[in-house]
Amino acid sequence: MDGQTDTPNEPLPIRRLQESLINRIAAGEIIHRPASALKELLENCLDAGSTSIRVTVKDGGMKLLQIQDNGCGIRRSDLPILAERFTTSKLSTFSDLSRITTYGFRGEALASISHVAHLSVVTKTKTETCAWKAHYLDGALVEGKPGQTVEPKPCAGNDGTTIIIEDLFYNTPTRLSALRSASEEYSRILDVITKYAVHNPKVSFVCKKTGSPSPDLSTPSSSEVPQAIRLLYGHSIAKDLLHVTFSSKNKASQDQDMEGEEEEEAPNRETWTADAHFTNANYQSKKMIFLLFINHRLVESSRMKRALEAVYSGVLPKGASPFIYLSLQINPRDVDVNVHPTKKEVHFLNEDGITDQISDTLQRSLASQSHSRVFEYQTLLTGGLAEPEQATSKKRKGKERARDEDENEENAAGEPKPAAPAPPKKTLSQYKVRTSLQDRTLESMFPVANPMQIEGRSSSKGKPADTLKSREIKESECFLTSVKKLRQNAIKGKHKQLSEILEKHTFVGIVDLNKCLSLIQHSTKLYLVNHGTLAEELFYQLGLRQFGDFSRLKLQPPPPLRTLVEIAVELEETTEESGLTKPQIVDRIVETLMARRDMLAEYFSFNITLNGLIESLPLLLRDYTPNLDKLPSLLMRLGPQVDWTSETECFETFLRELAYFYVPGPLCSTATPETDAEKAERWQIQHVVFPALRRYVAAPKSLLDRDVVQIASLPELYKVFERC
Known part of the structure; x- marks a missing residue:
């Protein structure tokens, strides 16, 4: 091919890219927007054992994104290579990937940020006497101010690390112009913090805008997942939450029961556990909220999301979606976390089987709670029409004008006018109260004969x-x-x-x-x-x-005590916590009530015959009859829920259970x-x-x-x- 002229079909030469261009391309894979940078840094804070994380944001994180934690800090000697690519304290050999349990492990987050923003770090370990501040650009230390050296400078600071990101994407204008508004980027930041705050309720999270007197998100430490969900997602979700925990052992035990004789367990069976908080059939939302953590890592799984949506498709009306928080713990050897630049996705063994079992468990839990939905609705209250009145301001002006005219007349005559009787004080419409019980109520629109x-x-x-x-x-x-x-x-x-x-x-x-x-x-x-x-x-x-x-509420014919208790105990899903079988629980409850039948009859008119027949119950309110379908549940609860050992506690707990029965x-x-x-x-x-x-x-x-x-x-x- 020597001596031939270049033609359009001739291949172009392959060149080695400049190191700065390579790093900037790699940074674009890791840092998509301020929220993705924040996610990487939050994971570093949690890896450092932080119990308090404070985030400060300006212009949606594009001008300033500051993350402060109280973790273990960074050694002074490690600061020179902190922002270089593939520098990490989590890995030493490739085999460590199969045992990784921390968030960050490739050493790319800070390096990527330093190539698309101005990065500063203030850190202090517990053993050092002062904090150290360093500035980075393109993965290397730079001077903080012109004329200074690039070496980290001593400064005042608390134990932990503060990461300061300024002017994000200042050197990639295309990426900067593709971002949404500052308010939308800030909402994405809040969404990331909210999800990690739910999964880490023992860690305090605070997020605020610069110059704002109060934070937009604040969570306490030492709380639990349900409390965190209530605080961050609202009472409407928290009041309809269900909670289940299950594992591969549950599946193994079910398989053994079905197989009967085949009791040998597969030698390489994967092990996993799951903890789920999810809404019941009463909660409905336009958009599904799905928080998935696998080995404490926030990830996405379209396969699992579709499966869980299918579970609710038969429960919720069309267009309605649930809230689901799922934490999955899988043996690190069965998980490949190194499949996505931002670790947003992971692959693990038997993904379809685990997803199916999770879906089945949630479906059974939903089915056991209720067989129907409860729809929220508003009712228009009808009432009388108010008389037309002028605006309050016009009334006030009219009164003032009339008073001025009276004063003018008085001055012109030279004599005061005779005092007129004071008119009765008029009650404004907004302070009129309907007090008649004969007025129409909601129930009057649905008559009952x-x-x-x-x-x-x-x-x-x-x-x-x-x-x-x-x-x-x-x-x-x-x-x-x-x-x-x-x-x-x-x-x-x-x-x-x-x-x-x-x-x-x-x-x-x-x-x-x-x-x-x-x-x-x-x-x-x-x-x-x-x-x-x-x-x-x-x-x-x-x-x-x-x-x-x-007074007594007589039961005709009197039902047998033991039969009612057996009905209630049989309906209980599990009695494993008590360590007794269901027949043993029935015997213990019946013996407890029969031994105290004289006291129940004397103090509460709760009559039980020697043969174990319930003749009467206490009547608390005349003209009111409780739902007797709840009687088996009442009798069962009187066994474990009443403190029979102390007089005061016995009377109080018994009356509380009786009141609950009457609700x-x-x-x-x-x-x-x-x-x-x-x-x-x-x-x-x-x-x-x-x-x-x-x-x-x-x-x-x-x-x-x-x-x-x-x-x-x-x-x-x-x-x-x-x-x-």
Whole structure:
């Protein structure tokens, strides 16, 4: 080919790229945007054993991204090669990759950042007397200021390391222009920190913008995963969370049960464990939130995500998605973490089998919780129309103008005008309160004919609501010191404002029967309350009030105690924690109750015959009949949940269990049209439970945490409309 002229078809010569260009191309594979740089540095902080990580951001991380931790720090002698490629303390030989359990191991994060940004490091170990600050550019030490040496400088600092990234992508304008707005990049940063904060609840995370007085994200240390999810993703997710833990041993035991005779385990069976927090069928979101950690590494798996979406496709309506947090621990020898530049993906043995078992476990857990969904909805409250009025500002101007005219007339005549009688003070519309109980409620839109005649729910013989009047429940005379102490504790724990709200409330309607949510009005405010929790506190205090003098709820025919306990114990999924078999648990509960049948009859009118038949239960509230489908569960819980060894604790725990039994609501929610029993349940809640709440309950402060929530205020609503 010598002597021939160059033609377009002739191959181009191969050249060796410059080292700086090689490093910049490699950096582009690792650092895509500020959030990817942050992910690499967060992993370094966690590898260093940090318990507190603080992130400061400016302009979405493009101008400044600072990460400060309190970890072990970096030695002064290691700073010269800190930002060079493939410098790490995690690997020494290639075989170490099969045992790697840390996050960063290739030594590329800081090197990549130094090629696309100005990098500074301030670090201090516990053994050193001062901190050291170093500046890096293109993987090498550079002077911090013109005229200084490139050597690290001593400075003040705390134990740990602070990484400062400035002017990210200053030398790659194409990458910089491809980034989104600063606000969107900042939201991506918050998303990364949020996910690591959920998986590392023992580590405190703080993220804020420069110049902002308060952080946008702050988590405490020493918390647990459910608390972290509640704090970071909100109460709506946390209240519907389910939790399961399982492993390959569960699968192995199931296989052995199915195979029967084949008990020999495969010698090379992979071992793994999984911990999952996921929402039940009641939670719905437009977008799926999936947090997947494999060996504590945040990764993505489209195969596993599709499988879990398929699990919920038969549970949630079309277009709705769940929240899933999954932490998978696999033997490091079975995982290849070196398959993606940012370690976003990993490969592991038997991925399909593990994914299928995880999906099956979540599906069984969802199925065991409920067979239906509960749909949230809003109800429009109807009411009278307000009279048309002028704006408040116009009223005020009119009054001032009239007052000026009166003063002018007085000055012109030279004599004061005779004082006119003061007009009655007018109440503004926003402070008018509906107090008539005859006004329309939500339940009036769904009439129930003779509700108390349905299934013998009460002894009121179908009397209408306006003629039902509960008899006064007088406090029984009791000389037991323990009961007196419990009564005093109930009075001491009374919250004055909440008790006043319940005493003077107006019932609006039941929002959701299965979730035990109702609306009540007090003064000019509307409250959403959990009537199940309120009823539980009511029945507990009614039990204290009538101690030793209960009316009886007779059971005809009397059911056998042992049979009911057997039903409840059989429905329990697992009893392994007790170390007893189910028949042994039944025997122990029956023996406990039979041994104390005299005390139960004397103090609580809880009559059990010598033959083990339950003749009567304590009747806590006239005209109210509890759901007797819960009786087996009550009897089972009386065994382990009541402290029979101490008098005070015995009475308190027994009454708490009895109150829980009396709480209104079905045994399980159903998706079928409302039955007559549910209509009667609604009637009892409105006409029996809420009137009793007005008269007898001393509301404790604990109900304010989540069971009584103000959702509207008439004066505040008027302020909103005045601005419109």
